[in-house]
Amino acid sequence: MEFGLSEEQILLQDSVNRFLSDQVPLDRVRKFAEEKDAGDDIWQGLVELGIPGLIIPEASGGVGLGKLDAAVVSECLGYHVTPAPFIGTVIMAPVALIESGKREDLLRAIAAGESKVGVAFGESIGARADAGIEFDGSKLTGKALFVLDYLADFVLVATNDKKLLLVSSDADGLDKRELTTVERTRRTGELVFNNTPAELISEDLEVYLKVLDAGRVMLAADTLGAAQNMIDQSVAYAKVREQFNRPIGSFQAVKHMCAEMVANLEPCRALVWYAGYALDEVPEEARLTACHTKAHLSEVGKAVSKTATEVHGGMGFTDLLGLHYWFKRIGFNRQILGAPELIREEAARVQNLVT
């Protein structure tokens, strides 16, 4: 009995971090963002590490690890603001396919790093004006906004009434258009469905919720990593930047900003671990912890990303330093798959505090 990461998880963390700091430094991320390349080398590196098949059973060609392991990896990706189709391809699609028992072939292709899957869930959580998706038993109609990795081979779509469907990227009647957002380490777009053929993956609300919860916990883990990086950068900067003939970290105003960031973020680590663990091992608590983890990390991430920028002074505000990549990643993680107020309302409902 133990509350902490296992030796294997620490090894996994180390190897992913090593790859990302060597092969995907900020310059590489910047190239992805500015030149809109596909990031194939990054993905290939992750494939070699076995990341796509992380939670896919060995019988289907995967590594057969758990959601906590996946959260550990997600934290690394956030730490390095890595452009990679992780949330959809590695987490949400496999959970949907495993839970529904559908499309074993696709599961295998994902594990082999051959197929990528985007996610269109926004409309099932709360459709904005003009958006919304319906399924008539064989075809989809409507519009999905802010579809994560919308150019992937497949998109996992959740309809307004929370049915899960799989749409192929070359399906008839499917229009795609890039939607520019502040967060340039992820590609998001709009999908317009015009009687688009789609394969029903599940009508079971429980399956939908499992997919959603897993996605949310991974976004929270990504924020944990991104916020930790911002703290590390702030502390390092506060030790070397001098003003008034002394390191700025010796000024209490700066020191206390750093301490507050740590004090807020450190308990989040245990929360994310538990939420990841609960997805597999404590099903009766998984829903509530996933909601709270996503919402709480969004709040703490927001505060950390602001404070860390301030610690860097004018430099923090520049494109040159690139701190804004973390700031925006955290901002994106906050809004996608449900912003905090919406999720907290869900958390209250999960506990039957309101009906």
Place this chain on the structure above:
Amino acid sequence: MDLSYGSEYETFRTEVQTFLEKHKDTPTQGALRSENVLNWQRTLIENGYAARTIPKEYGGYGAEPNILESRIIAEEFANAQMSQGQGGQGISMLVPTLLEMGTEEQKKQFIGPTIRGEMIWCQGYSEPSAGSDLASLRTSAVLDGDEWVINGQKIWTSTAHMADWIFCLVRTEPEAPKHQGISFLLFRMDSPGIDVRPLVDMTLNANFNEVFFTDVRVPKDQIVGQRGQGWLVANSILGFERGSLASPDAMLMRLNALIDLMQKETINGQSLMTYPSYRDRLMQIQARVMAMQFNDMRILSSRINKNQDTKLASMIVKLQGTELRHELEALALDVMGELGMAIGDNPYLRDKGLWQYHYMYFLGLIIGGGTNQIQKNIIGERGLGLPREPKVEINK
């Protein structure tokens, strides 16, 4: 991560439940050292629900540390709303310190009666001119034959008016640098020359005191650690205190009480829980309480598995825990509106006025035990390695 409650834990839980069921009518509340309180404390220790990991030879139950068992005990006692026994500075601070730094004789003499609730302690650290800058304390102890002779004044000494003994920081080497001239003494509060004057705090209770020492004589061997090592000894204690000021179990109990309150109380006939903004604040607090609970499990776990590094996770507990608790109590006041202001004999008082009391009390704990600003200095300097402030010469 392995938190699976195997079948042995289910058996353990059943044992705890059976114990609680059997004792559901046992009186547990009362004044310090009252028969009810002492009996209950003894029963708890005999069954391993208090002083659980204190070695048997010092009067404890002598169990190995085990996070799941501790958690089960805390959960079941919270569900049954039963007292987990005595706390206080003797149990939460002095006992761990003696275990670490005390002589065998001191352990034998003091630990047993302290954990049984028979010997009540107070902590004599702060002085009028030595608060945050504790190491500048001036109360002096001079060796005269086989006795220390103590002169000076302490302030904010919680429970001094009820205590049998005091653990006290005094200056024994006035010539040494300030951190190296302090010693840690233990002495009886009924020693001649001690004058205790209660101070009323903002809750209008006299929980703390001024304590004056005039030629108080203390046997030479009632020192923990060596002469001049008192700062070290005290610091090993402060870590324990800081954690215990913000217990996540107590926080969870209060959260559950807050949920009850919000379900029961109404505005215009509507339960408070139906108000989205109240609910949203409640959910924010719940997530933070949850995070602190898991943080605590992580720290406990690292005491068993030394490979886990939880230095920062431990350092932030006092700061985060006291602020969170204060906010939790504040939410209760806000949702109650005017009712939240009621105290004393007000006929509309809710929950015996505990919400208002805790709201203020936790502001005291934000200040006590090393203020939260000082906590931030510690996290910044010792936790993150940020540079100290340069020393400045001040012209007096």
